[in-house]
Amino acid sequence: MTSIKRGTWFFIFVLGVFTAITCEFTTQLTYLHVVSHIAILTAAHFALVFPPEELLDGLGLTLFDLFTILYNSRQHDFVEYAAKRVAFFHAFVAFYPCVIAAYFVHGNILMTAADTRRFPSVLDYPWMWFTVLFVALIANGYYCIRIKDYKKWPIYQYYIDNPDCVNEAQTVIADPETFRIKLSQRSFLFVTRNFLVYTSNWRFMAVKLADVRLQVDNTRMPMLPNQDEEERIRSIFVKVSFRPAYITPFTITLRQDYYRQLNEILEVPIFVPPHINVPLTFMEELKEDFIQRIASNTRVTHRVKASEKDPCFACGTEENMVKIERSCDGQEQRVFFHDIGARFTPPCENCICRPLWCRSCLAQIFIGRQNIDNVYRYEYHRGSAQCPTCRKNFCIRDVHCVDFDYISEEN
Ligand SMILES: [Zn+2]
Ligand SMILES: [Zn+2]
Ligand SMILES: [Zn+2]
Numbered sequence: 001m002t003s004i005k006r007g008t009w010f011f012i013f014v015l016g017v018f019t020a021i022t023c024e025f026t027t028q029l030t031y032l033h034v035v036s037h038i039a040i041l042t043a044a045h046f047a048l049v050f051p052p053e054e055l056l057d058g059l060g061l062t063l064f065d066l067f068t069i070l071y072n073s074r075q076h077d078f079v080e081y082a083a084k085r086v087a088f089f090h091a092f093v094a095f096y097p098c099v100i101a102a103y104f105v106h107g108n109i110l111m112t113a114a115d116t117r118r119f120p121s122v123l124d125y126p127w128m129w130f131t132v133l134f135v136a137l138i139a140n141g142y143y144c145i146r147i148k149d150y151k152k153w154p155i156y157q158y159y160i161d162n163p164d165c166v167n168e169a170q171t172v173i174a175d176p177e178t179f180r181i182k183l184s185q186r187s188f189l190f191v192t193r194n195f196l197v198y199t200s201n202w203r204f205m206a207v208k209l210a211d212v213r214l215q216v217d218n219t220r221m222p223m224l225p226n227q228d229e230e231e232r233i234r235s236i237f238v239k240v241s242f243r244p245a246y247i248t249p250f251t252i253t254l255r256q257d258y259y260r261q262l263n264e265i266l267e268v269p270i271f272v273p274p275h276i277n278v279p280l281t282f283m284e285e286l287k288e289d290f291i292q293r294i295a296s297n298t299r300v301t302h303r304v305k306a307s308e309k310d311p312c313f314a315c316g317t318e319e320n321m322v323k324i325e326r327s328c329d330g331q332e333q334r335v336f337f338h339d340i341g342a343r344f345t346p347p348c349e350n351c352i353c354r355p356l357w358c359r360s361c362l363a364q365i366f367i368g369r370q371n372i373d374n375v376y377r378y379e380y381h382r383g384s385a386q387c388p389t390c391r392k393n394f395c396i397r398d399v400h401c402v403d404f405d406y407i408s409e410e411n
Contacts, residue, residue: 005060026113078169082204083150089201091144101133158246169206214270290363300400313355320359321402324351328397349392
């Protein structure tokens with residue numbers, strides 16, 4: 001695989017240089033040309049750094065692939081290799097101003113038509129671009145030299161204070177028993193009972209768990225409904241901070257199932273601040289999803305005397321009331337989930353029952369009717385249920401949050 005990658009990169013490099021030196025320009029560019037060229041250069045530069053997954057990645061054309069060609073992980077220990085990788089990525093991004101300046105210099109040098117300038121007047125300052133390129137190259141060179149010496153990085157202080165961690169990291173990664181999570185195409189987390197390794201293109205750490213603090217920062221439901229199942233799993237943002245502040249805290253995003261598994265391994269579970277709710281069961285998770293979905297349905301106004309306002313018919317609390325009122329077109333067939341799979345149910349009907357429900361109770365009633373298993377759990381909202389009091393069918397679009405309109409007590 002590496003030899004294929006090497007060949008591809010070599011080919012691109014040679015082709016790039018060859019193309020660049022054999023250009024001959026005879027016409028002046030418009031502003032639109034220049035803007036689109038810069039946009040293409042920018043996109044290409046950053047597509048190498050943040051490759052669209054499976055596209056460039058499959059071809060071995062990402063910056064990471066280039067890095068693996070230049071540095072063989074077997075020749076370096078983990079800390080050294082990870083540090084080189086982080087430095088390489090930062091240096092490449094910092095190289096961007098050079099690319100843009102080089103574009104202008106290249107255009108000026110290879111313009112062959114006499115008395116015609118390559119760039120529109122506002123940008124036509126060849127010497128300025130030469131200077132910019134020169135300065136950018138010097139600055140980039142200086143930056144590279146400065147970050148190259150990873151032993152001066154704050155994180156490296158940790159390995160000076162804890163020299164055993166360098167070897168420990170190696171062992172943890174090599175051990176097939178280690179719990180590992182692929183956070184993204186190039187970011188990995190390795191966890192054992194007492195050691196944690198995190199590695200990505202932008203940062204790395206290999207530390208004793210006793211020296212870090214993991215705390216839930218936020219949780220997020222996937223935004224769009226009807227994504228594929230994997231995408232529908234909630235993300236948990238976990239803030240990772242060092243106890244001696246060797247590096248600034250950062251946040252990793254864990255899928256909820258990984259979050260649960262990770263918590264089983266850790267001696268000290270990930271801390272959840274009181275104001276954050278991490279649903280621990282599927283039911284809780286789906287209930288929250290149900291509540292989010294019905295929030296986008298229209299609201300209904302419920303006229304009632306203040307003294308006659310009834311609490312939720314199921315649990316007796318009064319907050320966040322909802323009402324079943326048919327508002328789907330009633331024609332479409334609803335899917336009903338039960339043990340042997342999905343089957344269709346009759347269309348929704350008009351429920352005119354007086355009792356109101358709270359969001360949580362109706363969510364429970366609705367989801368409970370679906371008999372969903374793991375396979376179907378994110379399809380539950382396509383199902384229907386029956387009103388607990390009149391047995392009429394309703395679907396999720398027929399559930400509306402209630403605004404109360406209090407009428408005079410006298411009537
Ligand atoms: Zn209730
Ligand atoms: Zn009813
Ligand atoms: Zn309906």
